[in-house]
Amino acid sequence: MTVAMTAAPQRFRVQGWDPVLIIVSLQALHYLVLSLVLPALVTIFSSSDLLQYEGGGTSIALAMDWRVFTGSTVSGIAASRKLGAGLVSLESARSATRGWTAAAAAAAGELDAASLSHGVVRVLEYDAFRGWAVALGWVIASMADIFFLYHIVRRPTHILDFSLTLVFVHLILTIYYSSSFPTSFFFWFVVGASSVVQIVLAEQLCVKREMRDGFSLGDVTPHLGVEMTPRFPDLELGQATGHGSKQSQSGDGTAQTCLRKRAWTGEEPKASLLKRMAGPSDLKAGVGGKKTADEVQRIIFEASKGSKYFNDQQRRDKELEIKVNRIKGILASKELTAKGDEEQKVDAILEELAEKRELSRVIALIDADAFYAACHELEDPSLKGTAFGVGGGMLTTASYEARKYGCRSAMPLFIAKKLCPHIKSLKMEPDLYVAASKKIMVTLEKYGPIAPASLDEAYVDLTDYCANQGVTPTEAISRLRADVQETTGLTVSAGVSPNKTLSKIAADINKPDGQFVIDSTAEACQAFIKGARLRKCYGIGRVTETLLNGLGLETVNDIYKYRKRLYLVRDHLGSSGVFRWLLSLYLGMGSNRVVRAKRGDRKTYGVEKTFTPTDNRDALDDILRKVAKSLAKDLARSEFSGRTITLSIKHDTYERVTRAFTPGKNVWIRSYEDICRLGLHLLRKEMDDRAAAIRRGEKVKGGKGPRIKARLLGLRMSNLRDDRWVKATPSKLPDMQLSDSDSDMLHESDNSDEGEGDGWEASKRQLEQLAKDAEVDPLAGDDDWDDSHGGASGSGTGRWMVVDDDDEDDVVLSGKTRSLVSRTSSLPLARPTTARRTSCSASSGSTSTSAKHSAPSSSAARQHSPTDSRASPTASTDSRPAMKRKTESTASSKPVSEFTCPVCQKTLVGSETAMSGHVAQHFEMPAKKSEKKAPTSSVTRKGAGKGAKKKR
DNA sequence: GCCGGAAGGACCC
DNA sequence: CTCCAGGGTCCTTCCTCT
Numbered sequence: 001m002t003v004a005m006t007a008a009p010q011r012f013r014v015q016g017w018d019p020v021l022i023i024v025s026l027q028a029l030h031y032l033v034l035s036l037v038l039p040a041l042v043t044i045f046s047s048s049d050l051l052q053y054e055g056g057g058t059s060i061a062l063a064m065d066w067r068v069f070t071g072s073t074v075s076g077i078a079a080s081r082k083l084g085a086g087l088v089s090l091e092s093a094r095s096a097t098r099g100w101t102a103a104a105a106a107a108a109g110e111l112d113a114a115s116l117s118h119g120v121v122r123v124l125e126y127d128a129f130r131g132w133a134v135a136l137g138w139v140i141a142s143m144a145d146i147f148f149l150y151h152i153v154r155r156p157t158h159i160l161d162f163s164l165t166l167v168f169v170h171l172i173l174t175i176y177y178s179s180s181f182p183t184s185f186f187f188w189f190v191v192g193a194s195s196v197v198q199i200v201l202a203e204q205l206c207v208k209r210e211m212r213d214g215f216s217l218g219d220v221t222p223h224l225g226v227e228m229t230p231r232f233p234d235l236e237l238g239q240a241t242g243h244g245s246k247q248s249q250s251g252d253g254t255a256q257t258c259l260r261k262r263a264w265t266g267e268e269p270k271a272s273l274l275k276r277m278a279g280p281s282d283l284k285a286g287v288g289g290k291k292t293a294d295e296v297q298r299i300i301f302e303a304s305k306g307s308k309y310f311n312d313q314q315r316r317d318k319e320l321e322i323k324v325n326r327i328k329g330i331l332a333s334k335e336l337t338a339k340g341d342e343e344q345k346v347d348a349i350l351e352e353l354a355e356k357r358e359l360s361r362v363i364a365l366i367d368a369d370a371f372y373a374a375c376h377e378l379e380d381p382s383l384k385g386t387a388f389g390v391g392g393g394m395l396t397t398a399s400y401e402a403r404k405y406g407c408r409s410a411m412p413l414f415i416a417k418k419l420c421p422h423i424k425s426l427k428m429e430p431d432l433y434v435a436a437s438k439k440i441m442v443t444l445e446k447y448g449p450i451a452p453a454s455l456d457e458a459y460v461d462l463t464d465y466c467a468n469q470g471v472t473p474t475e476a477i478s479r480l481r482a483d484v485q486e487t488t489g490l491t492v493s494a495g496v497s498p499n500k501t502l503s504k505i506a507a508d509i510n511k512p513d514g515q516f517v518i519d520s521t522a523e524a525c526q527a528f529i530k531g532a533r534l535r536k537c538y539g540i541g542r543v544t545e546t547l548l549n550g551l552g553l554e555t556v557n558d559i560y561k562y563r564k565r566l567y568l569v570r571d572h573l574g575s576s577g578v579f580r581w582l583l584s585l586y587l588g589m590g591s592n593r594v595v596r597a598k599r600g601d602r603k604t605y606g607v608e609k610t611f612t613p614t615d616n617r618d619a620l621d622d623i624l625r626k627v628a629k630s631l632a633k634d635l636a637r638s639e640f641s642g643r644t645i646t647l648s649i650k651h652d653t654y655e656r657v658t659r660a661f662t663p664g665k666n667v668w669i670r671s672y673e674d675i676c677r678l679g680l681h682l683l684r685k686e687m688d689d690r691a692a693a694i695r696r697g698e699k700v701k702g703g704k705g706p707r708i709k710a711r712l713l714g715l716r717m718s719n720l721r722d723d724r725w726v727k728a729t730p731s732k733l734p735d736m737q738l739s740d741s742d743s744d745m746l747h748e749s750d751n752s753d754e755g756e757g758d759g760w761e762a763s764k765r766q767l768e769q770l771a772k773d774a775e776v777d778p779l780a781g782d783d784d785w786d787d788s789h790g791g792a793s794g795s796g797t798g799r800w801m802v803v804d805d806d807d808e809d810d811v812v813l814s815g816k817t818r819s820l821v822s823r824t825s826s827l828p829l830a831r832p833t834t835a836r837r838t839s840c841s842a843s844s845g846s847t848s849t850s851a852k853h854s855a856p857s858s859s860a861a862r863q864h865s866p867t868d869s870r871a872s873p874t875a876s877t878d879s880r881p882a883m884k885r886k887t888e889s890t891a892s893s894k895p896v897s898e899f900t901c902p903v904c905q906k907t908l909v910g911s912e913t914a915m916s917g918h919v920a921q922h923f924e925m926p927a928k929k930s931e932k933k934a935p936t937s938s939v940t941r942k943g944a945g946k947g948a949k950k951k952r
Numbered sequence: 953g954c955c956g957g958a959a960g961g962a963c964c965c
Numbered sequence: 966c967t968c969c970a971g972g973g974t975c976c977t978t979c980c981t982c983t
Contacts (some may be wrong), residue, residue, distance in 0.1 A: 279969085280964090309969050371965095394970045396965085409965080412969040454965050454973095541963045574962080575976050608971060644957075654969090660958055696983095714971085719957095 045133035069187040142194035149202040296406030312654035324550035334568040346563040365503035371456035372397040388424035461594040501590025525588030530557040559586040608714025615709035632672035641668035642717030647682035650712035651702025
């Protein structure tokens with residue numbers, strides 16, 4: 001089945017959507033399968049003698065009479081109708097429920113009195129296997145239906161309906177056929193259970209496909225009715241060709257209700273879409289309010305309607321809706337089998353989590369008010385009180401005056417103008433903001449360790465300040481805020497609590513120039529967060545919020561209220577730790593670690609550019625070159641190189657794709673030439689690939705046009721290496737890093753002390769990973785989400801980040817203590833192909849590992865040296881020296897040179913990177929079949945979490 | 953069993 | 966009339982191809 005499914009052409013599209021036709025064909029297919037399967041099963045498992053008298057295994061009754069499920073094969077009235085009077089009397093002499101299916105037998109026409117009575121006698125022995133066989137047949141047919149549903153119905157939202165309809169129709173038929181209402185528990189159970197399984201599986205498959213292939217909205221009317229009244233709740237507009245949105249709540253009950261409840265009001269703008277259009281920052285829209293939230297939403301909606309952007313949002317909204325429906329479905333099915341002890345289980349977890357509560361610290365989040373806008377006001381006081389925004393095209397900030405009209409950050413200017421016609425827009429002036437930010441941070445540092453989260457936001461650990469000065473947190477934060485205002489002229493808001501999670505929410509409460517302090521008691525923390533809307537919590541975005549709303553949750557307190565639901569769907573909540581994270585959220589817990597991000601924490605550098613959409617290849621090339629240049633400049637300025645480059649394209653349709661390339665294990669990209677070449681190469685390749693895919697009739701992103709029409713191009717460099725670190729290491733070729741001396745050196749050093757550190761760091765990492773959802777740091781008492789919050793994502797506004805640039809060497813050095821990716825112990829033998837490729841692509845030694853984070857990784861060094869020597873002689877001896885010589889000369893002299901590929905003997909002109917890339921392409925990926933596994937990570941995690949907790 | 957690359961998403965500011 | 970950014974991080978899933 002799987003084979004057939006994957007092999008099946010994807011071209012089938014629901015064009016003329018005809019529910020009747022669909023249900024008829026489904027029903028037909030279902031019975032077809034039954035009729036194929038049942039005879040075989042029954043013949044195998046049932047008493048053949050009996051069968052003979054009932055018309056054999058091909059008797060229609062097997063499929064149509066519910067009573068066969070009971071194992072006994074009876075026929076009551078239906079049979080008697082068709083049989084002679086003599087038989088009827090014989091029948092009626094029997095009990096109403098014991099006997100045999102005379103109908104079929106009669107149809108077969110092979111009945112004589114002797115065998116009849118013989119049969120009757122035998123039948124009374126009761127064929128125990130019959131019921132099981134038939135049930136099995138039904139289950140098989142139901143599973144086959146999954147296939148049909150998947151291909152015929154396709155839309156996840158409709159699976160439930162059709163599935164239930166099928167059963168419903170069968171019910172009617174079987175009642176008619178046997179002239180009695182099914183009273184067999186077994187029958188109901190089998191039919192019910194297989195339906196549930198069928199629905200769940202089919203939906204999942206469909207959702208998966210839709211996620212994969214993208215959405216075919218060909219059947220959706222592209223244009224929403226103008227006077228869309230969101231309020232006809234359950235109107236039946238006939239079903240016509242509209243697209244239904246699922247309106248019935250889970251738990252609506254029977255099949256019939258489900259079918260009826262369906263409202264095919266495809267033309268109504270859903271609240272979710274309205275909300276979506278309002279942008280990400282639509283919360284508490286009434287800040288002062290020259291316009292009501294409703295008005296604002298409407299204006300935005302009107303302004304957006306019909307645009308490409310709008311269509312994209314609509315598409316996403318549909319996808320999200322499916323996701324929500326899916327999780328609702330899962331919940332519904334899980335509730336059927338719920339054991340009833342879920343709440344206790346959750347309570348136990350809560351208790352366990354609560355034990356780790358940490359209240360000893362005083363953590364503040366300081367957040368500048370309308371930061372960019374405020375900076376401009378500082379420069380030009382005449383701006384005060386006027387409505388203006390910062391950023392052309394897209395607002396990054398709106399002044400408070402502009403906010404009264406509903407203008408928000410991340411809002412396009414032209415919409416802001418609709419909301420507030422007199423809004424002024426100012427150009428961004430990064431230098432201004434950076435300078436101001438630095439001033440703020442400097443001030444903050446007087447009050448304790450700080451962790452900038454972005455230009456305008458930072459966490460401050462006030463614990464020691466409070467202790468030393470003998471002041472309350474409230475007093476401390478008041479001083480701090482006054483201090484900042486005095487020294488910078490900017491107002492800031494602050495939230496204070498025992499952890500970052502709460503402080504973040506608290507800072508929002510008295511937003512402009514205000515503060516909110518939460519007492520350091522468990523009660524205060526919990527009481528505080530209880531009433532918060534979910535969306536307020538860091539980490540809960542639009543999608544998660546909608547998902548949770550779908551489960552009935554609105555506020556943090558609902559996490560507790562609906563803990564059973566959450567528990568039941570805990571494996572489908574997105575990433576694996578979410579469930580426990582939510583629980584800890586409810587408890588008002590969070591990380592309290594305030595650590596400044598270091599230079600080495602940067603993971604990627606990227607540049608992207610939006611432009612008026614074009615499909616002109618030259619124009620696109622040109623833009624990409626500019627992007628490459630900008631990226632190269634960034635990298636050069638901060639002295640980083642990267643191993644993998646990623647091209648990202650945003651199509652005219654707003655669908656995004658990314659295409660990445662990693663030339664080789666030890667090839668470091670950094671020069672403009674290389675970036676440009678690789679970028680263009682990726683772009684070309686994508687153009688070709690896409691065109692080819694279209695020719696093949698596959699579905700691709702960005703419309704059906706054979707050429708890419710893009711509105712954005714971007715390049716991003718990842719797998720970074722800190723070149724300052726490399727420089728600090730005595731290495732011959734800091735640029736192209738192929739020198740063996742590196743490897744020797746690193747080898748030495750890590751064997752001695754770094755190796756130890758690395759191991760320790762690595763295991764610490766692992767522990768942290770494992771402790772994730774347990775919300776405990778085995779070592780420091782911090783946790784997953786917040787870790788990313790306070791720590792790494794502090795890189796925030798990219799190149800303006802304060803942390804980043806002009807750091808001194810000591811920072812670099814300290815950066816190395818912090819090991820990143822778990823580079824677990826040595827991996828002795830690399831796969832042959834890998835080794836070959838690696839060595840071929842000019843890796844000889846290993847500066848490889850991201851030197852920036854630390855520990856010139858022992859493993860990396862070890863990993864390569866042995867492999868190299870062991871590598872297939874043909875490849876390595878031939879190619880490597882040649883490569884190396886070439887590259888060395890290249891690196892030292894000019895960026896571009898000639899070179900002969902050791903494999904294909906072609907002569908190429910290009911830089912080192914290009915060469916390596918070329919050579920690498922000659923080698924296939926390892927031909928190993930990687931069988932995949934989905935380890936129930938929750939189990940391991942849980943175990944680890946517990947372990948960690950105990951340890952603590 | 954893990955690593956690792958590639959692709960896609962969710963989130964944040 | 967022009968008509969929705971750009972900088973990041975982290976996490977998950979799937980692993981070749983005509």
